[in-house]
Amino acid sequence: MGSIRVVVVSEDQSPHKWRVPLKEDVFGAFMTKGGPFVHKAFGDKSLFGPLLFKKFFDPSDAFPLWEFEPGVLLSDPQNACVDWFQTEVCYVLKTELPEIEKSSIRVYVENGKVMEISGLWNHKGDSRTTDWRSDKWWERGFVRRLELPENVDWKKIEAFVNNDTILDIRLPKTSAECDTPAGNGRVVKDYASASA
Secondary structure, X not given: OXXXXXXXXXXXXXXXXXXXXXXXXXXXXXXXXXXXXXXXXXXXXXXXXXXXOOOOOOOOXXXXXXXXXXXXXXXXXXXXXXXXXEOOOEEEEEEEOOOOOHHHOEEEEEOOOEEEEEEEOOOOOOOOOOOHHHXXXXXXXXXXXXXXXXOEOHHHOEEEEEOOOEEXXXXXXXXXXXXXXXXXXXXXXXXXXXXO
16 A cells, blocks of 8 residues: 545536535434444544534534644644644644545635645435535545645645545645655544654
8 A cells, every 4th residue: 555646626617516515403303323444534632523612513514624733723633643743844734534435525626715635435325416525424524624824835735545445635835845744644643643
């Protein structure tokens, strides 16, 4: 197992995506019916879970992640499956991925201001729906939308899937190259103690 590059797309031609918000009561019912995969993908330790930040927050709404430290924001920082930090030259986001086809992972940048990470976990669905993201998206996939810091060179963002389980996203700061090599395959939980 190695490192697979994920193409970061700057123009997503889907104007109707995420138009159905995930509400707390709907999420509760969804989790009650969900199996082990649903609990791993949407649980409070996952980047894609609406309870990751101690209170309910729809993952399809953009969140200013970089304004917070993981230990302050996460509901359980020691056991979280996500970490983020910054170096002198870049911001880094690492997260464990649910067990899905890695080819379904998408990273989009909207207008240089919001980064969107999404993936399809349930390939069964209503064939009349042309884009799974335009309806009850949580029944077929997952998403996390993050506001980008102002000093990110969004055209140079790189994303990799390491060892089939870790998504590693590098966001270079303006006029800087991200010199920390991606694809090292270290487990996210090791980063929590290394970046503190």
